[in-house]
Amino acid sequence: MEWCLSMPKVELHAHLNGSIRDSTLLELTEGLIGKGVIDISEVEHIIKKYNRSVAEVFKLFDLIHILTTDHKTVTRITREVIEDFASENVVYLELRTTPKRNDSVGMTKRSYVEAVIKGLRSITSVDVDFVPRCEDSKSLFSSVPAIGHVRKRIYVRLLLSIDRRETAEAAMETVKLALEMRPFGVVGIDLSGNPNIGDWATYLPALKFAREQGLYVTLHCGEVPNSVEIKNMLDFRPQRIGHACHLEDEHWRQLKSSKIPVEICLTSNIRTLTIRSIDVHHFGELYKEKHPLVLCTDDSGVFSTSLTEEYKYAADSFGLGRREMFELSRNAIEYTFADSKVKEDLRNFFNSVAKKY
Numbered sequence: 001m002e003w004c005l006s007m008p009k010v011e012l013h014a015h016l017n018g019s020i021r022d023s024t025l026l027e028l029t030e031g032l033i034g035k036g037v038i039d040i041s042e043v044e045h046i047i048k049k050y051n052r053s054v055a056e057v058f059k060l061f062d063l064i065h066i067l068t069t070d071h072k073t074v075t076r077i078t079r080e081v082i083e084d085f086a087s088e089n090v091v092y093l094e095l096r097t098t099p100k101r102n103d104s105v106g107m108t109k110r111s112y113v114e115a116v117i118k119g120l121r122s123i124t125s126v127d128v129d130f131v132p133r134c135e136d137s138k139s140l141f142s143s144v145p146a147i148g149h150v151r152k153r154i155y156v157r158l159l160l161s162i163d164r165r166e167t168a169e170a171a172m173e174t175v176k177l178a179l180e181m182r183p184f185g186v187v188g189i190d191l192s193g194n195p196n197i198g199d200w201a202t203y204l205p206a207l208k209f210a211r212e213q214g215l216y217v218t219l220h221c222g223e224v225p226n227s228v229e230i231k232n233m234l235d236f237r238p239q240r241i242g243h244a245c246h247l248e249d250e251h252w253r254q255l256k257s258s259k260i261p262v263e264i265c266l267t268s269n270i271r272t273l274t275i276r277s278i279d280v281h282h283f284g285e286l287y288k289e290k291h292p293l294v295l296c297t298d299d300s301g302v303f304s305t306s307l308t309e310e311y312k313y314a315a316d317s318f319g320l321g322r323r324e325m326f327e328l329s330r331n332a333i334e335y336t337f338a339d340s341k342v343k344e345d346l347r348n349f350f351n352s353v354a355k356k357y
């Protein structure tokens with residue numbers, strides 16, 4: 001595990017509210033028990049379960065959102081999630097989250113995102129770069145020596161998620177918000193949420209608008225079987241897709257020829273029973289065929305995992321050594337939604353540590 005931990009890593013598919021520390025969730029739950037907000041007997045069995053179906057995972061998210069949707073908590077979990085990724089040597093993180101309105105605490109989608117940004121700003125234990133800077137500003141990794149530097153350094157960029165429960169108008173609101181928040185590190189849009197609900201046509205205008213305005217787009221695609229939607233998503237040609245579990249032969253052909261990078265979430269797919277067992281996971285075939293791939297956690301809190309563990313899981317399951325895993329991690333730089341200066345800085349940093357692996 002040591003080399004998986006020390007290796008610099010790139011995380012491109014992590015949902016903020018799915019990545020909360022267990023200790024924080026527990027503390028927040030304890031604060032609400034007895035206040036009539038949650039009926040613990042209704043959710044206890046889902047919290048305690050190890051493998052949760054897709055439907056149960058989304059029930060759990062509803063519970064998590066009850067616990068976290070006030071400004072102070074959003075700021076806190078953002079800070080903790082970034083500290084946690086940095087502590088396992090994630091050097092570039094694209095963190096995604098769904099802007100939420102919560103009238104009872106005066107929260108708008110905008111103030112939700114501002115609370116996230118406040119969390120980013122509040123980090124003092126780690127060097128965080130999240131605001132795109134001017135041409136001649138110093139890079140995160142070139143500005144300090146790579147050896148003997150004990151403080152962790154991490155680039156963080158944000159993706160705003162559209163939840164599949166949302167209306168076309170709400171989706172458009174999120175895209176407009178993302179455009180406004182670009183100066184604070186928002187680089188793209190994600191489509192996520194319960195894959196069993198919602199209709200692709202609802203989000204298309206917002207996604208098209210996002211692309212026209214120069215935002216990057218990544219889609220949860222094929223998390224459940226839905227042949228028509230998968231085809232429509234691939235036809236849309238997003239810059240990346242997440243999961244890609246239930247593609248049919250014609251989809252695989254289309255995906256492979258399009259070279260759209262796939263965000264692979266091994267533990268998530270196995271725990272939600274989306275993929276029957278790890279030995280038939282599509283990572284194996286896509287890796288062999290050199291399709292652009294990036295290993296990700298999805299929801300490190302909900303699935304009790306970490307990016308280090310995902311690397312170890314892939315290495316053990318598919319017989320890959322540390323050099324191959326290092327290259328997998330290094331290649332992911334090319335699939336980030338970062339600007340060319342950040343990519344260059346990351347490439348240089350990976351080159352500087354390459355001989356260790």
Ligand code: 6MZ
Nearest residue numbers: 015016017018061097098161163192193220
């Ligand atoms: C689809 C998922 C997901 O946005 O509140 N989310 N959507 N598939 C998944 N695989 C298991 N995991 C998480 O983070 C939680 C939200 O992210 C999406 C869901 O919409 C969930 O409510 P945020 O920070």
